[in-house]
Amino acid sequence: MAPCISMFLVTVVLCARSIAADLSPNYYSSTCPKALDTVQAAVVAAVKKETRMGASLLRLHFHDCFVNGCDGSILLDDNLTFTGEKTAIPNVNSVRGFDVVDDIKSKVEKVCLGVVSCADILALAARDSVVMLGGPSWEVPLGRRDSTTANRSTANTNIPPPTSNLSTLITSFSNKGLSVNDLVALSGSHTIGLARCTSFRSRIYNDSNIDATFADKLQTKCPMVGRNNTLACLDVATPKVFDNCYFRNLLSEKGLLHSDQELMNKSSTSSRVNKYVSEPSAFFKDFAKAMVKMGKIKPLIGNEGQIRLNCRKVN
Template identity: 65%
Template sequence: MASSSSITMAILSLVVLLLLGSSSAQLSTSYYSSSCPDLFSTVSGVVQSAISKEKRMGASLLRLFFHDCFVNGCDGSILLDDTSGFTGEKTANPNQNSVRGFDVVDDIKTAVEKVCPGVVSCADILAIAARDSVATLGGRSWNVKLGRRDSTTASLSAANNNIPPPSSSLSNLISKFSDQGLSTKDLVALSGAHTIGQARCISFRAHIYTDTNIDSGFANTRQSNCPSTAGSGDNNLAPLDLQTPTTFDNNYYKNLISTKGLLHSDQELYNGGSTDSQVKAYSNSSGSFYSDFAAAMIKMGDISPLTGSSGEIRKNCRKIN
């Protein structure tokens, strides 16, 4: 019979193993079921209102979550404003004059604080808002895992290094996603987020003027609102999805097969490489795209969350408490 001391040691060892387990395991779809039962209806109400005013906002909120998770995990760091003694991520190259939707996040936070003050993190608000944006624009919903806490730090350098630019090659995209624990399949599925939203001329100028793997008529159309000279019309916008830019569907992949991807990095997914077959599959089946996209969003939401006593629950998403 085992001694009481050995049993105690076995129990302690098990506790240590559990504590060392992935923090993402502490996330739960029912995390706020008791502490904030009206959370989902509160967030969706604000998101739907914002999208009804501006369809593009759905893509902007979805992109915020992506740009947050790729920089030291899904911790709300992208929301922090710069101050005299603090440098956030908003001025990083992938974000400056590009990421948007911060006012909507503020509105969501204000609404959530009214129904359950001091309970819900800004990081979790981003995760829910991303899901609600997709669902509002016609995509399939999914159950969001929650329980993240907010960071008290941000990293400008990580934002510059971790988020793949629109000039990325396929190998670079695969590498950047792999660095975050995401597979090539996740990469292709998550890139389908470009079925909604718009991009600035500065992001696709090189593709429409110098790349050869682009439909000439499509290139000419985009050139009409994006001058070839750098610094001229840099912020002019074009839809990422030529066909249905405010509907979450699988037309993005059909565009790629027609060599009508707006960004160089988009068209890299269908350019004779290892991801061609997956692009074809999604172009033929919106159902497989929707299910894989939802699974990849859940997986991305698991990237290095702060849980337990780490981080904080910010009172204002733009600054630490």
């Protein structure tokens, strides 16, 4: 099998024609010209310290956008008014990187106080993490504002679990204005990062469309009972590099999550998987486009919401 390909130099420039027309890559050019460089430097330092953090920051942006839009709500701690999203089933003991976001925010606040939203920091950190690990770059439309509330129950229902079948995934993404092609491209984010035993246990013991040797090896790490927090790489081949190996793994039935391998169950998605195996540059281009599209899900703009001074709590 040919080696997986990482397109380190691909840069996809994508701009603002979308439902969130008020967002712009140049939003902070006059109000906080050092914002993007400040976020990038902090992300680079965090990922150098712990490679896994790149995947964690990318995932934070996804889990934020899928719950009431890209509004930074996932970062809010519980308070007397609401129970936040951090303890929702898809997030508890799983989503991470909050301390890194706090660090980025504090650095940005030193550059320009009360200007850059936490929601925009998540969008920028996701892009910078992907680039840091060898993936494509894109212009991030900016100008989101921060939510003043969070919704645990919506997080429980809107973020598709790793046990999802293909129909559920397609519906979930469609509900957010994302196409089947966006689903496949964004699933490629699983070319980096780790998952807990609880996320893949059912697959390695119950699924038939899984490589037997792959399943046996995982079963030694993840027994049928216990060791719930044992981690395994989402991409068995190159887990620390953003490349197209995730899609190659699906061809050999080595997708870690049930929801991953489901992409091979319908021609509309399996054909796209095959395309990304043979054309890694197409994956990079489509992933960048889909990230821009996802980042425009129901943003708060204008006078909506606020610019939080502390990403964990409302002003």
